[in-house]
Amino acid sequence: MAVGEDKEPLDRPDDIGFAARSLMRGATLATLATLSRPGMEGGMEGWPSPSLVLVAFDLDASPLLLISRLAEHTRNLEADGRCGLLFDATVGHADRLTGPRLSVQGVAERAADPMLLERFIARHPSASAYAGFRDFALWRVTAKRGHMVAGFGRIHSLEPDLLRLPPADWRDLAPHHDDIVAHMNQDHADALALYATRLLDQPAGDWRLTGIDPDGCDLSTGPLTTRLPFATRIRDADMARAELVRLVARARNIG
Known part of the structure; x- marks a missing residue:
């Protein structure tokens, strides 16, 4: 293909929900913010605590996390499932603050479905080395709200139905x-x-x-x-x- 040759667009820019889900689904890493659990040293109980995690996605676009109970963020989620995820797609932009990113507020719960674990391992093959360890478990985040910066001055608040697809959209595909x-x-x-x-x-x-x-x-x-x-x-x-x-x-x- 010659430089500058036009291609058919691959996205649907009129659909902000699609754009947000595509940004999420394109990520392999996310910043996870949890609430510091009761009894946290230093009087930091209830304070936000950020960490970096691998992420995969359910068919409906709900984020999946495979995390260890030895990690502080996992123990925080066990005490309070409310959390935030930041998906960063700004890499490669000369001014990264003009690039797209999405923050999602949701509730994380442990997921026992082996098909979800398979989806995670397919996306992160190295996870197969520790997925069976007793301290590791899969968590699924149910989105409650999203905040997307699609570019300079393009800011959107998103309701949950834009961040995850209804069963009718994936039930027959599964x-x-x-x-x-x-x-x-x-x-x-x-x-x-x-x-x-x-x-x-x-x-x-x-x-x-x-x-x-x-x-x-x-x-x-x-x-x-x-x-x-x-x-x-x-x-x-x-x-x-x-x-x-x-x-x-x-x-x-x-x-």
Whole structure:
């Protein structure tokens, strides 16, 4: 592709909810703020305590955390599940304060669903080394409010229904998720490479699909991760197949 050549937009800028979910889902790290638990030394009980955590996402876009009880933030959440998450997408901006970021206020609760743990490990393969340790557990954050700075002067408050999708949008996709991911990785590595290199301007590599959801799909090679948004919200396997086929055709046309 020649420098400056136009591409079809990959996002839906008119949909601030989609933009916020895409910003979240594109993150692998987040800043987690918890409330210091009762009995905290130094009289700091109830004070906000920030830390850095790995993050993955449920199909509805709810953040997932795999955290150890040895960590202060986990013990804080056990005492009070209210928390905040900051997702930072400002890297690469000359003036980072003009870049997009999203803060989410929500309630964290332990999640026992093994499928959610699988989603986390697919996004962070290194987590498989400690996911089975007794002190580690998966937590799911239910968003209550969001505050997004999409760019200079573009500030939005978001209600919960914009930060997570209703079951009708992902219920029929969920049973087919693993089959779609396995099929793409086993039979369509060439398509995944085209998505990454031609649609997302990423370097060549052994790109693999790590997850798919109604808003888009996640790709990784080695330490690199990237996200491919869909042009329309997909709700089942047939819609997913149609969108993936459309995107690979578009990628081939770019070359």
